[in-house]
Amino acid sequence: xxxxxxxxxxxxxxxxGTLYRGYTGMWSWVLHRITGVAIFFFLLVHILDTALVxxxxxAYNAVISTYKTPLMGLxxxxxxxxxxxxxxxxxxxxxxxxxxxxxxxQRTMFWIVIGLWVVLMAGFLPRQIANIILEVNGQ
Amino acid sequence: MSTVEAPRSxxxxxxxxxxxxxxxxxMYMRASGVVLVVLIFGHLFVNMVSGEGVRAIDFAFVAGxxxxxxxxxxxxLMLWLALIHGANGMRxxxxxxxxxxxxxKVLRGAVFLSAAALIxxxxxVIFTFDPCPSVSPEQLGMLPSFCPPQ
Amino acid sequence: MATAVATQAAVPExxxxxxxxxxxxxxxxxxxxxxxxxFDVDVYSTDRILDALHRIKWDQDGSLSFRRxxxxxxxxxxxxxxxxxxxxxxxxxxxxxxxxxxxxVEAIKGLPLEKDLIVDMEPxxxxxxxxxxxxxxxxxxxxxxxxxxxIEDRERFDDTTKCILCAACxxxxxxxxxxxxxxxxxxxxxxxxxxxxxRDDAGDVRLDILNDKEGVWRCxxxxxxxxxxxxxxxxxxxxxxxxxxxxxxRA
Ligand code: HEM
Ligand code: HEM
Ligand code: SF4
Ligand code: FES
Numbered sequence: 001x002x003x004x005x006x007x008x009x010x011x012x013x014x015x016x017g018t019l020y021r022g023y024t025g026m027w028s029w030v031l032h033r034i035t036g037v038a039i040f041f042f043l044l045v046h047i048l049d050t051a052l053v054x055x056x057x058x059a060y061n062a063v064i065s066t067y068k069t070p071l072m073g074l075x076x077x078x079x080x081x082x083x084x085x086x087x088x089x090x091x092x093x094x095x096x097x098x099x100x101x102x103x104x105x106q107r108t109m110f111w112i113v114i115g116l117w118v119v120l121m122a123g124f125l126p127r128q129i130a131n132i133i134l135e136v137n138g139q
Numbered sequence: 140m141s142t143v144e145a146p147r148s149x150x151x152x153x154x155x156x157x158x159x160x161x162x163x164x165x166m167y168m169r170a171s172g173v174v175l176v177v178l179i180f181g182h183l184f185v186n187m188v189s190g191e192g193v194r195a196i197d198f199a200f201v202a203g204x205x206x207x208x209x210x211x212x213x214x215x216l217m218l219w220l221a222l223i224h225g226a227n228g229m230r231x232x233x234x235x236x237x238x239x240x241x242x243x244k245v246l247r248g249a250v251f252l253s254a255a256a257l258i259x260x261x262x263x264v265i266f267t268f269d270p271c272p273s274v275s276p277e278q279l280g281m282l283p284s285f286c287p288p289q
Numbered sequence: 290m291a292t293a294v295a296t297q298a299a300v301p302e303x304x305x306x307x308x309x310x311x312x313x314x315x316x317x318x319x320x321x322x323x324x325x326x327x328f329d330v331d332v333y334s335t336d337r338i339l340d341a342l343h344r345i346k347w348d349q350d351g352s353l354s355f356r357r358x359x360x361x362x363x364x365x366x367x368x369x370x371x372x373x374x375x376x377x378x379x380x381x382x383x384x385x386x387x388x389x390x391x392x393x394v395e396a397i398k399g400l401p402l403e404k405d406l407i408v409d410m411e412p413x414x415x416x417x418x419x420x421x422x423x424x425x426x427x428x429x430x431x432x433x434x435x436x437x438x439x440i441e442d443r444e445r446f447d448d449t450t451k452c453i454l455c456a457a458c459x460x461x462x463x464x465x466x467x468x469x470x471x472x473x474x475x476x477x478x479x480x481x482x483x484x485x486x487x488r489d490d491a492g493d494v495r496l497d498i499l500n501d502k503e504g505v506w507r508c509x510x511x512x513x514x515x516x517x518x519x520x521x522x523x524x525x526x527x528x529x530x531x532x533x534x535x536x537x538x539r540a
Binding site: 159161162164165166235236 | 464467468500501502504506532535536
Binding site for chain 1: 169172173175176179180183187188191192193194196197198199201202218221222225226228229232253257260261263264267268272274275277278281282
C-alpha cells in the first residue's frame with residue numbers, strides 16, 4: 001500500500017460557498033444575460049443620439065463626431081462582439097427549444113456559435129481597425 | 140443564522156390572476172429573435188462594414204437612408220422588435236434578482252417607461268424626419284447632395 | 290500453479306492515500322454563519338466521498354452531519370455539492386476526483402440550510418406534490434387486469450420514471466437559486482412522468498399547473514440539471530417536452 005500525504009490547501013475557501021462549476025450550457029447563459037443587458041442599455045442611448053437628426057444636422061454631426069475616436073472604435077468592437085454572441089447563441093437556444101435533436105446537440109451547437117463568432121469577428125475587425133487607424137491619422 | 144439564504148418567501152406561489160402572459164413572452168423572445176438577427180446584422184453591415192464603415196456616418200448618411208421607405212420600415216421594425224425584446228428580457232432578469240417586491244416593481248416600471256418613451260420617440264423621428272430641412276447657411280454643406288438648393 | 294500466479298497478478302493493488310476534504314460546516318447551536326473546516330482522511334481508491342464522510346464522522350468528529358440511507362444511489366438522500374458540482378456522495382468515487390487538491394464538500398444550494406450538509410427539503414417536496422405526481426385515471430381497468438400500455442407508449446416517459454428525488458437537479462439551477470419560487474427541474478420531470486403516460490387522464494391539469502409564472506417558462510436551458518442528475522435523466526429534454534406540450538395544448 002502506497003501512502004500519499006494530504007495535499008496542502010492552496011486556494012482559500014470562499015466564505016459564501018464555491019462557484020457552481022457548470023459546463024458550456026451555464027456559461028453561455030451567463031454570457032447571453034450579460035450581453036442582453038449591455039445591448040439594451042446601448043440601444044437606449046443609441047435611439048437618443050439618433051433622435052438628434054430631428055434637432056439639426058449640426059447637432060447630430062457634432063455628437064456623431066465625438067464617437068469617431070479610437071476609444072469609441074474599440075467600444076464598437078465590444079458592442080459588435082456582444083451582439084454577435086447574443087444573436088448566435090439566441091439561435092442556439094431557439095434550436096434547443098424547437099428542434100427535436102436540439103437538446104442532444106446543444107454542446108456541439110455552442111462550439112459552432114463560438115466558431116461562427118470568430119469567423120464573423122475576423123471579417124469585421126480588419127475594417128474596423130482600418131477605420132480606427134484612419135481616425136488616429138485625422139481621417 | 141445560515142449563510143445559504145433561504146428562499147425569500149416561504150413556499151407559497153401567488154395565485155394566478157387574469158391571463159398568463161409568460162407563454163406569450165417566451166414565444167415573443169424567440170419569434171422576434173429570429174427576425175432581429177436579419178434586421179440587426181443588415182443594419183450593422185450597411186452602417187459599419189460596407190462602404191467606408193462608421194466613418195461615413197453623418198446627417199447626410201442618415202438622410203440618404205431614410206429618404207427610402209425601405210430603410211424606414213427596416214428601422215421601424217428593428218426599433219419596435221428590439222426594444223420590446225430587450226425590455227421583456229430585462230423584466231425576466233429583474234424578476235430573478237430583485238429581492239424585494241417594491242424594488243422589483245420600481246425597476247420593471249423604469250424599464251417599461253424607458254422602452255415605451257423610446258419607441259414613441261424613435262417612431263416619431265423616423266416618420267417626421269425631413270432629409271432636407273431648412274437650415275442656417277453654415278449647415279448647408281451637411282445636407283445630402285440630392286437636396287434642392289435653398 | 291502457474292494459472293494461480295497469473296490470476297493473482299491480474300488483481301490490481303488497492304491503493305491507499307490521504308486526501309483533504311474541506312467541508313462547509315454549520316452547527317446551528319454554535320455557528321453564526323457557515324464556515325469551512327478541513328479534514329485529512331485516509332481512504333482507498335475504491336472509496337467514495339460518502340466513505341470519507343463516514344471516516345470523519347466515526348473517527349474524527351462525530352458532530353459532522355449529513356443524510357444517507359441506501360449508500361447505493363437509490364434513496365436520493367445524499368445529494369451535495371462536491372468540488373462545485375451537485376453529486377451523490379455515494380456515487381462519487383474519490384479516485385475520479387483530483388486528489389492532489391483538497392476536495393470541497395458543501396450542502397446543495399437554494400434550500401434552507403439546517404445543519405452541515407443537511408438542508409430543509411420541504412420546499413422541494415412541496416413543489417413535487419403540486420404537480421400531482423400520481424396516476425389520475427377516469428376509468429377502471431378490466432376486472433382482474435392491469436392497465437395495459439404499448440411498448441411505444443411506455444417509451445415516451447421511460448426516462449423520467451428513473452427519478453429518485455435527490456434534488457441535485459433543482460439545486461443546480463441558477464433560476465432556482467434566485468428566489469426558490471421556480472417549480473424546478475425535479476417537479477417538471479415528475480410531471481412529465483405522468484403527462485406522457487397514456488394511462489393517465491390528468492395531463493392537461495398538470496400542463497396548466499406548469500404553464501405558470503413560476504413554471505416551465507422560467508427555465509433558461511443552462512443544462513446544469515441534466516449534468517447534475519445522478520440517474521442520467523435528460524432533464525432539459527423533459528422540460529422541453531413539457532414546454533412543447535403546453536404550446537400544443539396536449540401531451
Ligand atoms: C455601433 C454600431 C451601430 C452603428 C454605427 C449604428 C448606426 C445607426 C445609424 C447611423 C442610424 C440612423 C438610421 C440608419 O442608419 O438606419 C441608426 C438607427 C438605428 N439603430 Fe443603429 N447602429 C449601430 C448598432 C445598432 C444596434 C446593435 C441596434 C439594435 C440593438 C441598433 C438599432 C437601431 C435602431 C432601432 C435605429 C432606429 C432609431 C430610430 O428610429 O430613431 N443599432 N443606427
Ligand atoms: C440579434 C438577434 C437576437 C436574438 C436571436 C436574440 C435571442 C434571444 C433569445 C432566444 C432570448 C431568450 C433566452 C432564454 O429564454 O433563455 C433572449 C433573451 C434576451 N435578449 Fe435577446 N436576442 C437578440 C437581440 C437582442 C437585443 C437587440 C437585445 C437588447 C435590446 C436583447 C436583449 C435580451 C435580453 C435582456 C434577454 C434576457 C436574457 C435572460 O433572460 O437571460 N436581445 N434573446
Ligand atoms: S431528475 Fe435526477 S437530479 Fe433531479 S431529483 Fe430526479 S434523480 Fe435527482
Ligand atoms: S445514500 Fe441513497 S442515494 Fe446516496
